[in-house]
Amino acid sequence: MPRCHGRDYLYGVDRAGFDALLWSRLEAHPGVDARAGVRVRALLRDDAGRVVGVEAIDEGGAREHRGRCVIGADGRFSLVARKAGARVLEDVPLTSTAYQAEWSGVAPALPDGEGGAQVVASGRGRNLLLFPAAPGRHFVVVHARSDRVDIGGDAQAYYDAQLASSEVVRRRLAGAERCGPLVGVKRIANRYVEHAGDGWLLVGDAVHCKDPADGQGIYDALIEAKRLAPLLVEHLAGARSWASLSDAYGRALREETEAMFRTTCKRLKDDLYSEPPALVIKTLIRWMMTDPEYTRRFLSYLSRVIPPDGWMTPGLVARVVARGIARDVRGLLRGRSSTWP
Numbered sequence: 001m002p003r004c005h006g007r008d009y010l011y012g013v014d015r016a017g018f019d020a021l022l023w024s025r026l027e028a029h030p031g032v033d034a035r036a037g038v039r040v041r042a043l044l045r046d047d048a049g050r051v052v053g054v055e056a057i058d059e060g061g062a063r064e065h066r067g068r069c070v071i072g073a074d075g076r077f078s079l080v081a082r083k084a085g086a087r088v089l090e091d092v093p094l095t096s097t098a099y100q101a102e103w104s105g106v107a108p109a110l111p112d113g114e115g116g117a118q119v120v121a122s123g124r125g126r127n128l129l130l131f132p133a134a135p136g137r138h139f140v141v142v143h144a145r146s147d148r149v150d151i152g153g154d155a156q157a158y159y160d161a162q163l164a165s166s167e168v169v170r171r172r173l174a175g176a177e178r179c180g181p182l183v184g185v186k187r188i189a190n191r192y193v194e195h196a197g198d199g200w201l202l203v204g205d206a207v208h209c210k211d212p213a214d215g216q217g218i219y220d221a222l223i224e225a226k227r228l229a230p231l232l233v234e235h236l237a238g239a240r241s242w243a244s245l246s247d248a249y250g251r252a253l254r255e256e257t258e259a260m261f262r263t264t265c266k267r268l269k270d271d272l273y274s275e276p277p278a279l280v281i282k283t284l285i286r287w288m289m290t291d292p293e294y295t296r297r298f299l300s301y302l303s304r305v306i307p308p309d310g311w312m313t314p315g316l317v318a319r320v321v322a323r324g325i326a327r328d329v330r331g332l333l334r335g336r337s338s339t340w341p
């Protein structure tokens, strides 16, 4: 990784550890009453229809919890969004399906490298991704356009067959062992829904979710909550009306997420829904995916060092092509094939 925000590495977050950390941090806030094992099943409304709380089930049975507003941070299938009647504002019809598991003992991508992140792109609607997770482990992901995924009732067999179809992946997994469950998420939506209504607000995937290709979901969920918090404090202190809170939060939400969302959707279309001719895959796409400047700019927008829109300029493409041709000519002169493994 090029150095971004003081770090020069990337890895997949250990989600259970990360969630436990978020949960334990709540203790630092005396005003927070944290309750685990609670499932919200309905919204409570006053006579005017304003949301004033939730009905939830815990081990003691059903209980009502009332508050000055309800914030749905309950993920992409948000019950709060559904019960509140949040309208879908945008739903991009292209979706992907992902199957992933954690592995240990994955061989390095390059002979002298550490584990290393690697994308094995088919150019035919399916990519295989290997990237470092917790120490010594890797996530190995099958990421495909949804309309081409047919698991035939056996997700494990589908996953194994996809991995086995790539010589590169077979080599990296030869001495490896799967050390976590196989997890699948079908038809991952790219969507915005209404962010607020009378007495309710949404954050995270509940309000805006997108393809995992760019790994932005956790950042987005956190930045949305961070932008909402001071607005909510002002509202609760009586210094901002609900309408003003809703407007300001809606603007902040788009400001933080929209450019990346458009770029991710374009990448989903280009990477999984386009089928370039084999010649283009073996030339232009190979040159791009192995070009240091292209890689640096790609990783810089993913880590938000440069804006996501316009990260790939015509000048960059021209330089990639020039370097790619030069590399292939040098390789041919030395008698090496120009094709990529």
Ligand SMILES: Cc1cc2nc3c(=O)[nH]c(=O)nc-3n(C[C@H](O)[C@H](O)[C@H](O)COP(=O)(O)OP(=O)(O)OC[C@H]3O[C@@H](n4cnc5c(N)ncnc54)[C@H](O)[C@@H]3O)c2cc1C
Pocket: 012, 013, 038, 039, 040, 041, 073, 074, 075, 076, 078, 079, 098, 100, 185, 188, 203, 204, 205, 206, 212, 215, 216, 217, 218, 219, 221
């Ligand atoms: C295959 C895949 C790979 C991904 N990889 C990455 C990645 O590498 N990097 C990244 O940043 N993002 C990634 N994401 C996206 C990321 O997981 C989400 O964007 C992020 O988790 C959203 O956080 P959230 O808190 O809004 O929702 P969630 O993490 O979904 O959390 C919602 C919580 O609400 C709880 N809940 C739901 N309903 C109820 C209810 N009725 N009552 C009580 N609790 C409820 C759930 O149990 C859950 O704990 C990936 C997504 C997918 C599908």
